[in-house]
Amino acid sequence: MNSLEEKTLHSKEIFSGKIITVELQDVKLPNGKQAKREIVKHPGAVAVIALTNENRIVMVEQYRKALEKIIVEIPAGKLEKGEEPASCARRELEEETGYVCESLEPLLSFYTSPGFADEIVHVFLAKGLTKKENPAAMDEDEFVNLKELTLEEAIQYVKEQKIYDAKTIYGVQYLQLQEALTTK
Known part of the structure; x- marks a missing residue:
């Protein structure tokens, strides 16, 4: 794992709309701790x-x-x-x-x-x-x-x-x- 990379441990879609979806992700941080990320997915x-x-x-x-x-x-x-x-x-x-x-x-x-x-x-x-x-x-x-x-x-x-x-x-x-x- 890169020294800055966050590894996704779990991802859950919490919203799906006409344009975007939103995921709640549990991630492992570079220092080994865990955090949550809210990610907006867009088709571009x-x-x-x-x-x-x-x-x-x-x-x-x-x-x-x-x-x-x-x-x-x-x-x-x-x-x-x-x-x-x-x-x-x-x-x-x-x-x-x-x-x-x-x-x-x-x-x-x-x-x-x-x-x-x-x-x-x-x-x-x-x-x-x-x-x-x-x-x-x-x-x-x-x-x-x-x-x-x-x-x-x-x-x-x-x-x-x-x-x-x-x-x-x-x-x-x-x-x-x-x-x-x-x-x-």
Whole structure:
């Protein structure tokens, strides 16, 4: 056993929902003692930094119940069982925004909250956008407003906490860095 590894002794599912399950685990710590861990299991997700031909960032505005507020985000969604991240990214982009893309570049993947959850988000850059006449329908419990922001507007939204989630802030910072590198 690695000097930092925790060995799972027992695991019990204590909740199973539409999106997540929660497990209560008994673990053996590196010092030999035992502890309990509450682990959120998530199938993973994608997020799409989508740029129009006019270099505007395609975003969605939606109410987030966990925050009790409306925020602006890059299109994103949960992976379906067995779904490849790139396929999910294309699906979510179309469902949430009505856009399809010519190119989809994987940028990186990150864990959202590794202290208690295994959710991983795969981030993509979508370009060559075309608005589809009859896009795939959104989930029946999903309501969004489409927004297309300049990079400067997105930076202001971050300052005003209208953009307030990690994946979207990452997207804005990624575009800022790309702009800085191309103007050198």
